[in-house]
Amino acid sequence: xxxxxxxxxxxxxxxxxxxxxxxxxxxxxxxxxxxxxxxxxxxxxxxxxxxxxxxxxxxxxxxxxxxxxxxxxxxxxxxxxxxxxxxxxxxxxxxxxxxxxxxxxxxxxxxxxxxxxxxxxxxxxxxxxxxxxxxxxxxxxxxxxxxxxxxxxxxxxxxxxxxxxxxxxxxxxxxxxxxxxxxxxxxxxxxxxxxxxxxxxxxxxxxxxxxxxxxxxxxxxxxxxxxxxxxxxxxxxxxxxxxxxxxxxxxxxxxxxxxxxxxxxxxxxxxxxxxxxxxxxxxxxxxxxxxxxxxxxxxxxxxxxxxxxxxxxxxxxxxxxxxxxxxxxxxxxxxxxxxxxxxxxxxxxxxxxxxxxxxxxxxxxxxxxxxxxxxxxxxxxxxxxxxxxxxxxxxxxxxxxxxxxxxxxxxxxxxxxxxxxxxxxxxxxxxxxxxxxxxxxxxxxxxxxxxxxxxxxxxxxxxxxxxxxxxxxxxxxxx
Amino acid sequence: xxxxxxxxxxxxxxxxxxxxxxxxxxxxxxxxxxxxxxxxxxxxxxxxxxxxxxxxxxxxxxxxxxxxxxxxxxxxxxxxxxxxxxxxxxxxxxxxxxxxxxxxxxxxxxxxxxxxxxxxxxxxxxxxxxxxxxxxxxxxxxxxxxxxxxxxxxxxxxxxxxxxxxxxxxxxxxxxxxxxxxxxxxxxxxxxxxxxxxxxxxxxxxxxxxxxxxxxxxxxxxxxxxxxxxxxxxxxxxxxxxxxxxxxxxxxxxxxxxxxxxxxxxxxxxxxxxxxxxxxxxxxxxxxxxxxxxxxxxxxxxxxxxxxxxxxxxxxxxxxxxxxxxxxxxxxxxxxxxxxxxxxxxxxxxxxxxxxxxxxxxxxxxxxxxxxxxxxxxxxxxxxxxxxxxxxxxxxxxxxxxxxxxxxxxxxxxxxxxxxxxxxxxxxxxxxxxxxxxxxxxxxxxxxxxxxxxxxxxxxxxxxxxxxxxxxxxxxxxx
Numbered sequence: 001x002x003x004x005x006x007x008x009x010x011x012x013x014x015x016x017x018x019x020x021x022x023x024x025x026x027x028x029x030x031x032x033x034x035x036x037x038x039x040x041x042x043x044x045x046x047x048x049x050x051x052x053x054x055x056x057x058x059x060x061x062x063x064x065x066x067x068x069x070x071x072x073x074x075x076x077x078x079x080x081x082x083x084x085x086x087x088x089x090x091x092x093x094x095x096x097x098x099x100x101x102x103x104x105x106x107x108x109x110x111x112x113x114x115x116x117x118x119x120x121x122x123x124x125x126x127x128x129x130x131x132x133x134x135x136x137x138x139x140x141x142x143x144x145x146x147x148x149x150x151x152x153x154x155x156x157x158x159x160x161x162x163x164x165x166x167x168x169x170x171x172x173x174x175x176x177x178x179x180x181x182x183x184x185x186x187x188x189x190x191x192x193x194x195x196x197x198x199x200x201x202x203x204x205x206x207x208x209x210x211x212x213x214x215x216x217x218x219x220x221x222x223x224x225x226x227x228x229x230x231x232x233x234x235x236x237x238x239x240x241x242x243x244x245x246x247x248x249x250x251x252x253x254x255x256x257x258x259x260x261x262x263x264x265x266x267x268x269x270x271x272x273x274x275x276x277x278x279x280x281x282x283x284x285x286x287x288x289x290x291x292x293x294x295x296x297x298x299x300x301x302x303x304x305x306x307x308x309x310x311x312x313x314x315x316x317x318x319x320x321x322x323x324x325x326x327x328x329x330x331x332x333x334x335x336x337x338x339x340x341x342x343x344x345x346x347x348x349x350x351x352x353x354x355x356x357x358x359x360x361x362x363x364x365x366x367x368x369x370x371x372x373x374x375x376x377x378x379x380x381x382x383x384x385x386x387x388x389x390x391x392x393x394x395x396x397x398x399x400x401x402x403x404x405x406x407x408x409x410x411x412x413x414x415x416x417x418x419x420x421x422x423x424x425x426x427x428x429x430x431x432x433x434x435x436x437x438x439x440x441x442x443x444x445x446x447x448x449x450x451x452x453x454x455x456x457x458x459x460x461x462x463x464x465x466x467x468x469x470x471x472x473x474x475x476x477x478x479x
Numbered sequence: 480x481x482x483x484x485x486x487x488x489x490x491x492x493x494x495x496x497x498x499x500x501x502x503x504x505x506x507x508x509x510x511x512x513x514x515x516x517x518x519x520x521x522x523x524x525x526x527x528x529x530x531x532x533x534x535x536x537x538x539x540x541x542x543x544x545x546x547x548x549x550x551x552x553x554x555x556x557x558x559x560x561x562x563x564x565x566x567x568x569x570x571x572x573x574x575x576x577x578x579x580x581x582x583x584x585x586x587x588x589x590x591x592x593x594x595x596x597x598x599x600x601x602x603x604x605x606x607x608x609x610x611x612x613x614x615x616x617x618x619x620x621x622x623x624x625x626x627x628x629x630x631x632x633x634x635x636x637x638x639x640x641x642x643x644x645x646x647x648x649x650x651x652x653x654x655x656x657x658x659x660x661x662x663x664x665x666x667x668x669x670x671x672x673x674x675x676x677x678x679x680x681x682x683x684x685x686x687x688x689x690x691x692x693x694x695x696x697x698x699x700x701x702x703x704x705x706x707x708x709x710x711x712x713x714x715x716x717x718x719x720x721x722x723x724x725x726x727x728x729x730x731x732x733x734x735x736x737x738x739x740x741x742x743x744x745x746x747x748x749x750x751x752x753x754x755x756x757x758x759x760x761x762x763x764x765x766x767x768x769x770x771x772x773x774x775x776x777x778x779x780x781x782x783x784x785x786x787x788x789x790x791x792x793x794x795x796x797x798x799x800x801x802x803x804x805x806x807x808x809x810x811x812x813x814x815x816x817x818x819x820x821x822x823x824x825x826x827x828x829x830x831x832x833x834x835x836x837x838x839x840x841x842x843x844x845x846x847x848x849x850x851x852x853x854x855x856x857x858x859x860x861x862x863x864x865x866x867x868x869x870x871x872x873x874x875x876x877x878x879x880x881x882x883x884x885x886x887x888x889x890x891x892x893x894x895x896x897x898x899x900x901x902x903x904x905x906x907x908x909x910x911x912x913x914x915x916x917x918x919x920x921x922x923x924x925x926x927x928x929x930x931x932x933x934x935x936x937x938x939x940x941x942x943x944x945x946x947x948x949x950x951x952x953x954x955x956x957x958x
Contacts, residue, residue, distance in 0.1 A: 026767050147747075157769070165761070165771040186732065203772070204764065220703050220746065224739055247764070247772040253665065254775075257750040260703055264746030267699065268626075271739035277732075282644070285683065285726065286826060288505050290636070290923030292644040293682070294723035296733070349767060444769030 003302035007181045008134030009190045009228045011042040012123040016097035023061045023098035027204035036208035043127040048304040052081040056088040057230035059211045061096040065421040079132040084311035089232045089419045093199040095210035139275035142412040145176035145265040150197035153240040162444045173398040177414040178269040186276030188227025193266040196234030201255045203246025216259020233418040235401030309382040315374035317460045327368045331361035360451040367456035378420045383478040387412040391419030394426035407472040424453040429461035484783035486660045487613030488669045488707045490521040491602040495576035499591045502540045502577035506683035515687035524610040527783040531560040535567045536709035540575045544900030557604045558611040563790035568711045569897045572678040574689035583838045618754035621891035624655035624744040629676035632719040641923045652877040656893035657748040665755035667706025672745045675715030680734045682725025695738025712897040714880030788861045794853035796939045806847045810840025839930045846935035862957040866891040870898035873905035886951045903932040908940040
């Protein structure tokens with residue numbers, strides 16, 4: 001381990017072309033009409049000469065696993081580090097482009113998406129390469145804030161059925177994790193912050209590309225503190241903004257306000273983190289009695305006491321599969337539904353859903369034929385001095401983040417969902433429907449709709465516990 | 480009283496000439512060598528057609544009530560409103576010039592200060608007139624935040640004596656009062672925020688004029704939300720910054736960080752105050768089931784339900800004065816000490832103290848001749864809709880602010896010390912020494928150091944209670 005920490009940061013704009021479809025299903029599936037705010041990918045490289053990690057914060061909703069794998073491979077090669085040392089977090093902004101494979105209806109879209117995917121990979125590798133070239137001596141510090149811009153979103157309606165709404169009094173994880181990477185003069189190189197909440201303040205009636213509230217929050221920090229701000233999505237799988245999913249066509253005012261509320265909290269915490277100076281014992285000034293001062297003195301010593309990363313892939317089991325005959329029937333039904341909806345010119349969202357479910361049911365048949373399908377849960381843990389970044393490639397719930405943090409021996413443990421891909425939601429066992437998840441049920445909540453992610457059926461209810469156990473063990477391994 | 484609210488804002492730089500002395504005694508009394516950050520006076524005029532009030536936030540430390548009265552008279556006359564409707568708050572930044580009357584000045588300082596004071600009057604009038612010309616239809620809203628940048632400062636040393644230090648665990652009033660004045664589209668015209676703490680992060684070794692932390696806090700708000708930000712000093716008489724009084728020559732980094740911490744909190748609160756829209760009834764989008772949205776609806780109706788101001792001057796009694804013989808002995812002692820210190824070439828602060836105390840001795844003798852001197856406590860209340868600004872011309876303690884707020888029938892009651900003059904500290908009865916304040920004692924904490932304001936002796940210990948009672952009654956008059 002070298003005693004010196006180095007840090008470099010770089011950013012690329014990753015806007016899609018106008019006319020490009022967003023990544024929605026019932027909502028947010030329209031073609032983009034304008035760039036409301038730039039989407040970006042920001043790379044932070046941290047190194048101590050012997051080890052090197054790369055952390056990306058990316059304004060996208062979902063990136064397919066093979067694309068993520070390719071990005072991580074190319075980045076690792078470009079900066080000379082193992083793939084396990086490359087972490088790519090998605091803000092999960094819903095005003096973002098879809099990648100190939102999300103919804104293949106229009107051939108023109110397929111070509112656009114293929115081109116965008118290639119550009120995205122190139123931009124990301126370029127950003128990492130540039131950040132690596134920008135490496136300079138650095139210090140790192142962390143702190144925590146609180147924000148209640150998020151709200152628990154699984155509401156029970158008057159009829160006893162779930163609604164995607166809000167439960168204002170339900171507990172959430174209000175914590176805002178803040179990591180400040182400074183040059184040796186204490187000037188910010190990068191300010192990373194994490195919070196768990198769906199970026200859907202810019203709503204489905206806004207046919208725009210938008211970084212949503214994370215972009216507005218970053219702007220606050222960069223304008224006031226300098227450096228490059230990075231938003232890392234935490235465990236916001238069951239959290240929506242307290243202001244709700246945007247309803248209006250023009251949601252900019254709300255986006256800026258919610259971003260300012262989060263950015264204000266980050267600013268408070270980041271301004272209080274001093275990496276280059278500390279206060280020494282108190283003393284008087286001249287011979288004036290009874291007035292005590294606290295002079296600042298420079299921080300000395302090693303800037304890197306630990307830098308490392310580990311990755312693990314865990315195979316998650318699914319709930320019971322249907323018979324082949326049942327699966328084929330389901331597929332046939334969705335094919336017919338799609339045809340019907342197209343013929344009667346149903347609403348766009350109805351056609352999108354039918355198309356998505358038709359594709360899902362085809363995969364369901366494949367899964368049944370496979371006999372024992374599994375889903376790859378990609379876990380990762382990075383440690384920089386006394387700060388740990390841990391991640392899962394799922395839409396993790398806030399309770400999962402709290403569990404991992406509670407079990408971590410490191411005070412500054414940040415838990416990110418939506419990282420290195422996103423294969424599905426990861427509800428806890430108690431979040432499953434009473435009586436078990438049912439294949440033929442139409443659930444209101446996205447976290448009970450594995451079909452949207454193309455999973456054959458729901459993951460086994462113990463999957464979340466498996467994730468917590470493995471992730472905690474990985475963190476322990478970094479001690 | 481009902482009708483339309485109008486608001487206008489304007490700002491003037493009020494930088495002093497270099498070479499003018501600051502308003503300190505033991506500390507902060509050296510001549511200003513540079514302008515570290517622009518001192519400003521910002522005027523907000525609010526009107527409903529019938530009544531008009533002017534609220535002025537001013538980057539100065541102290542000003543005699545008599546001088547403030549003249550400034551208020553001129554401003555009131557310029558915009559056509561009574562002086563009782565003009566509120567002049569001082570941020571109490573210690574890196575600012577003294578005005579005539581603070582201490583015994585040589586002729587060159589007298590000239591500088593007299594000239595600066597006249598300019599200040601002109602700037603205030605100009606800003607008020609400009610704000611008045613800018614009046615436009617407006618809406619107003621308020622909210623509260625919390626900040627712990629302040630710390631209780633009366634510490635007990637190991638010898639049982641007071642120290643001007645810090646008691647980190649002692650309660651304080653962390654409230655940050657925020658008022659947002661918007662145009663009818665919800666864009667900020669002015670953002671007022673109050674907090675109680677001495678602005679002394681820029682310390683006595685920095686011989687500069689500086690806004691101290693309120694300046695960067697304002698910048699956070701203005702750069703992030705727009706509009707003009709105004710800091711109003713609350714009841715920070717016994718509160719210092721948690722980072723301590725600045726010790727270094729260059730305190731800019733700490734000033735900016737503390738300002739960012741406060742500004743971040745203001746930003747959070749202000750961003751969430753919506754004056755032009757309110758949440759409507761929840762609804763679904765098209766025929767998509769089980770997803771609920773909350774559209775925003777315009778706020779309608781009167782924008783001004785109440786606008787008024789009231790003022791009262793209460794003569795405060797002092798504790799029993801010494802006999803004439805005692806008073807002359809004290810005066811003579813200080814003149815003798817002054818000569819001794821001159822002879823031995825004492826440190827500058829020792830000379831200042833002796834000079835100031837000798838002058839105080841003169842006033843003590845005069846007070847004894849007067850038999851029953853009193854001090855004019857100037858109380859003022861401004862009410863706009865459901866918001867109250869209540870003020871005192873004293874260095875009020877945080878407990879006084881809490882007491883008034885707890886008794887006010889108006890939810891958004893902000894209590895401001897340092898307003899319409901600053902005539903001394905206003906400790907509560909329990910803040911007095913157990914065996915009573917003694918005229919011959921040299922106390923460590925400035926709030927017992929009544930000589931600095933050249934009061935003959937301490938105020939009667941029930942003064943604070945009188946202030947709370949009368950200020951509360953004044954608020955009730957406007958309810």
